[in-house]
Amino acid sequence: METVxxxxxxxxxWISVREDVIRRADGEDALYAVVEKSDFAIVIPQDGERFHLVExxxxxxxxxxxxxxxxxxAGSVxxxxxxxxxxxEETGLRAAHLLALGRIAPAPATSTHYGHIVLATDLTEGPHEREPEEQDMRSAWFTRAELETMLTDGAIVDAQSVAAYALLLLHERRVAAES
Incomplete structure (x- = not known):
């Protein structure tokens, strides 16, 4: 495709929306809406078989x-x-180890941003530093079984969290195979 x-x-x-006129491979012009957003990180705070989530x-x-x-x-890459x-900010947790597990494109048909999935381990607790719009946020620990039930029962519907957990499972499988 070519942008005309x-x-x-x-x-x-936080966001910008643009409208592009594009030329498709068949030579016809068409409209395409694009949402531009900054890349983001999703953090999987894991302590053994427990995971820390926010609501x-x-x-x-x-x-x-x-x-x-x-x-x-803003401004960080x-x-x-x-x-x-x-x-x-969101949980008050500090991680001694952070490991990048992969990258996702949550809406590749409409948006420019990528999500970076990061595993956080060796955690210590401290005070959270939430932004004003996060003041209603709650956080809690969940067992792996509880987390998986939340995923299948619809308590977790955030696609990035679902994808993050899938990348974690693949990472765990790879580590187990190397052992």
Missing amino acids: SSRQLYSNR QYRYPLARRCWEFPGGSV DPIEVARQELR
């Missing part, structure tokens, strides 16, 4: 959602540093 023209439709500090109100879904901590940091900051 592009115009910005909307922008704020917050997600306005577009009109419900509270459990998910792994995460977010983006280092996923490990973003993960470290988001973990501290």
Whole structure:
């Protein structure tokens, strides 16, 4: 595809939306909407068979959602540093070890951003440092069995958290095969 023209439709500090006229392989022009967002990190805080999740109100879904901590940091491109900051802000946890597990594109048909999945281990607890819009956030530890039940029962609907857990399982399988 070739971009013929592009115009910005909307922008704020978190997101911008543009409309492109594209030329398809068959020579026909078409419209394409693109959402531009910063890359983000999803952190899997793991302590043995326990996982730390956060719960917050997600306005577009009109419900509270459990998910792994995460977010983006303006100007930062280092996923490990973003993960470290988001973990501290949202949960108060500090990790001695952070390991990048993979990268996902949560909405490749419409959005430019990638998510970086990071495993956090050797955790110590401290005070959280939540941003004003995160003040209603709660956090708690869950066993692996509880986490998996939440995934299958719809308590966790965040696609990034589901993908993060899948990458963790693949990582664990690879480590076990190497042992």
